[in-house]
Amino acid sequence: MWSETRPGRSLEALAGALFCSILAVGSLASVPELQLQGDMPIELRIENDATVVVSGLGDDARLRQAARFTAGDWRDLLHVVARDPNRTAEGADLPPLLGSYSLDGSNLRFKPRFSPTPGLVIEASFAIERWAGRSDSRVLTASYLVPRPEVERTAQVEAIYPATQTVPANLLRFYVHFSAAMSARHVLPQIELLDGGGNAIETAFVEVEGGLWDPSRSRLTLFIHAGRVKRGVGPNQALGPVLEEGKNYTLRVGEQALDAHGRHLVETYEHRFTAGPEDHVSPSxxxxxxxxxxxxxxxxxxxxxxxxxxxxxxxxxxxxxxxxxxxxxxxxxxxxxxxxxxxxxxxxxxxxxxxxxxxxxxxxxxxxxxxxxxxxxxxxxxxxxxxxxxxxxxxxxxx
Amino acid sequence: MTLRRAFLCLVVLSLAVLLTGPVAAQETESAPPVPLQSLSSLAFGPDGVLFIGDAKAGAVFAIETGDVTEGVVGERFGLRDLETQLAAMLGTRASEVLIHDLAVNPSSRNMYLAVSRGRAGWDSRWELPNDLADASILVRITTTGELEEVSLEGLAWSKAVLPDPVDAAKTHRWKRGVSLRTDTITDLAYDEGTVWVAGLSNEEFASTLWRVAYPFENEGESRKTTVEIFHGAHGEWETHAPIRAFVPYELEGKRQLLAAYLCTPLVTFDTANLQDGAHVKGRTVAEFGSGNYPLDMVVYQKDGAERLLIANSNLPMMIVDPADIASFEGEINTEVEGYVAGVPYEIRSGTGVQQLDVLDENRIVVLQRLPGGTLDLVTLSTRRF
Incomplete structure (x- = not known):
């Protein structure tokens, strides 16, 4: 669990109640006591599944009253937002996160309707004074960065065809076989054809929106730009052929390519080959x-x-x-x-x-x-x- | 025929089947939860009644929202970056929020949104929100700009089952992996006691209009009308693409439906002709251009007369004067050079508008994708149109 302190706010008498989350008191002026009854202080924490828990609500009379609270009443007391830190500044006015409130003994739980997306910050504030029936506006706050799960990379390039060391210089297509279904649009940008000096050859392949995939999306066909292969046509004359006889090349599939679940490849795959004589003979x-x-x-x-x-x-x-x-x-x-x-x-x-x-x-x-x-x-x-x-x-x- | 032409021909429709009729299965009760499967399309009737077109269930639900206290929307009302606001509610990022439809409740001026979470599968510009996910969340934007989820719990509702909705196993011809079921309901509108529903059925000519009397009470008698339209930009009669957006409106004293299709033929149907068993030809009155989805349409009042506003995927907003449709002689029934023909339109500046509805007497509320990438809720004054 990850937590952060809000600048400009300090911990007060309740510092001892700090768990993995942070408990801050919004206003510092003349804090009396926050323990409502008994010895247990009220605590606010956010659990690993982003469930927000307010514990220690040990005021029996108040709890009996609270049994009749509506979701709206609870929302007024425990305000929970999910903030995308890349998009919204801290403290921005956001509508409350959808979820359900439940009272279990002296614990209030808020469970989000949807499992929050990793990278979001869940911010909760509990109106502790209002709960106690006082008009003070102090609140307990906690925040929690939804962790990115460890993603195990499993997809990799199994083979590239033609798999031979030497291919004809007028080769028309490569097939890249992956071990798993891939994301249609996030593979082609990670594929490069490099010359012997390691420089990427521009416009080597025909760009097709979404790529040319087999139905299982595990085999990608790369068409070498036919206009550059065919002798005497515009692109061939302007840019020259993609492959030249006698030269060495590397076809590289970068690990940044995404599989169908949005995960990167296990590793970058490189296929080295040499361009041999052109083939102008039909199969027989x-x-x-x-x-x-x-x-x-x-x-x-x-x-x-x-x-x-x-x-x-x-x-x-x-x-x-x-x-x-x-x-x-x-x-x-x-x-x-x-x-x-x-x-x-x-x-x-x-x-x-x-x-x-x-x-x-x-x-x-x-x-x-x-x-x-x-x-x-x-x-x-x-x-x-x-x-x-x-x-x-x-x-x-x-x- | 060029490849582009061939592609465009694939995507456009021409023959529509009009199934009208007694579709209502009476289920009015207040207690049971609404068995909604997808909030595909929204429209309001009088007294806060919300019609929800559920493409997956092949049904229209009428929900008595009880939201009938008239509110006033402030002068400069608008919301920046609506997707970020919705994302905060849904516990996700703005890029994962899809808005399927917007409808203003004329009784309260509150704005309702059908929303879903997750759009990672979006990989074609021809896909629409309903192709990607089923909306399951109903959100209300109040006249003061608060966003809140609308709970249907305990509300009275009734249901009209659409006969013969397109088979869920049928998939789209060129949208990879998209079930045609998402187009069972592409748009719906309430007009003078009738709910009109556009979409796809299992008929040979799949493009369909259903007509249901509201309240959903009477079994009524079965009426079915087939409708043909000619798509001039392709010079062909086509049969499969559904109406993408339509509005009931007044033309020469008659109630008509004005419907727009992909690649943008504009067709008018006289509702009086949509009788049981009849075969009615829609009158194609304009071609607004290829490579374009008409996304939404509304009718608003200007100087005491109706005007039509159309939002497009690839073209600016267009204003059409019904008087120009009335004075347009004949119909488009031969191939049109250059994809554009028929009644004139005015351009209303502003592109990227995805949803439209009439907010009040003088304003239209729109959801607009701005150049910075955010989707904003914007109000437009029709006085300045």
Whole structure:
């Protein structure tokens, strides 16, 4: 618990009653006695959950009377405000904090309706003289800074794809995989692409309001500014390409990025890579090598000639079995996107199968099957390319 | 069609269904607590009766507040940084306070606010308070500027159930994760014994107006009217977006509803035509521009005649003279170049106004986001309009 003293006010006879909170007497002129009955002084304190407690209200006659008090009567006696110290000066005129009053023996409790936001200061004042039935305006005051809870950081970057040491200089996108759901708007500003000298490259990524997130908000797609990748267009000529062959880069995700609960990352993540030769070749599934399973629980393994976009490779290929029926299963893509394995949910049955690869599959530089990234065609002119169909046979030898 | 155009077309509506009718389920009792789920929209009737549109419950509650002692609001009445004041009540920061609606009780001049706590999820400029949270706190600003919570305990109330409110499982087409249920009630108004409610139902043409007679007593007979409107800025009939703000007003001696939609077509409906089973076409009389939410509308008196004041998300406040609607011939039913057409309007200086209501004979109270970032309660003299 944290407490503060109000400047200009001093502790008086009740100093001994100070707990973790502060008890101050508003007016110093001729203080008689504040003990109303018996030996127990009236104390005002604020507990860790911001409940305000006035204890020692040991005047039986007064307590009997108080049993009929309304919330308004209690508010007049015990005034509680929640102040944002960054926004409002001390002593500002604020409406009372919503909450409920209850009398428990000789203790008055005020419980806030809502758990106060960390960083606020709860200020309470109890009109002790009015309680005692006197006209003196002295009050007991206490204040309490609502502590910021220790926040355990749990979210971190799990991987960045392409994960390879070398990427084509005309790379189109990165995927940043987080271990937890992230805040849509508070991640992109913490991501930087640094050159070999550690300087941030401006306008490296396309800025999309809210970011390009998967539905779970745990994978962010970073599009390298296509205008800078595509040769001969305005941004490419004005600013040059983002990545240049032979140079080293670092993609940094700062720990200040916020997860969906507003917490920072466990640590800053840095992904270092080198830009290699540009890639202007379309993926060519017909040249892929298929290694059919030899037992019913083995995956189909596929080796690509050149790496494909990891995220697209993860979801696009489909395996069809008898009579063109899709086989449910899972695709595991290698780190560099150069191979993948398909494992069906159930066991393989012997027979003929087909691997379907949609024409929309791209390599990391945005070259599609049958259409290179640099080709300029409006979307209406793009013919509907058929998928590539690769047949394979499952022969199970003795299980 | 450009991408921008396509986007705007998505967001605008054109066909409205008008379900009128006997929606009242009589529940007048004084003792039980009001089963409110969300204070989506507020409007006052006579004698201190507060109508609360509850989008989540798909109902309108009429609360007899008993707040009928007429007060006087001082000459230069205003409140600085209202969100900080409300935050102090709610034990949070100003940035976590959302005000969903403002309504002045004409019987007392006290100003009522529907408020919620927490807006961390706000990540689109197209979202509105009701998209983010359900308001659960009713606050009254007294004529002397005190803020106090309004307790509904022990107050007499009655309820009108809206038939066929939009299914809570339906989500908005382009507002990520927003349930359409928040638009079950987008605005409501009391006019001469009738509560009008705008919002979304489960009809194919989801945009809906309900009509309920107050007091909520008679079962009445079922009446249902479908209404079409044409959105000239997009040159299309559209069917899904709800009315965002509307007011009952007088046009050529007839009671009409003037309704504004996203991307700002302004449409007038003759209430006499809103009969059971009829199919009524709203008359689109203006297009005020794209990329704009009309946030609130009021009717006020100027030189003995009605005037309309509209507050917008992205445009300044506009004043429309019903005489200009009366003299506007025909309607907008072909595509409009440049998004703006129809009846003229005057600009009332001041942007950032989010809520409006008539305070008294000569003043309108507004909630205005000022350039410094605070949301202030400001009174505007209509004498200077």
């Amino acid at each position: 599934p017909v040249s892929w090598t298929l290694e059919p399973p030899r037992s019913s629980d083995e995956p189909l393994r596929v080796s690509l000639v050149e790496p494909a976009d990891v995220a697209l490779l993860q979801r696009m290929p489909a395996v069809l079995g008898d009579a063109g029926r899709p086989v449910a299963g899972r695709i595991d893509v290698s780190k560099d996107g150069s191979s993948f394995a398909f494992l069906p949910e159930g066991a393989w049955e012997p027979g003929n199968y087909e691997l379907w690869v949609p024409a929309a599959l791209e390599d990391p530089s945005g070259n599609r099957i049958g259409r290179k990234f640099e080709e300029t065609r409006s979307s209406t002119e793009v013919p509907q390319e058929p998928p590539t169909v690769l047949g394979f046979q499952v022969l199970l030898s003795g299980g």
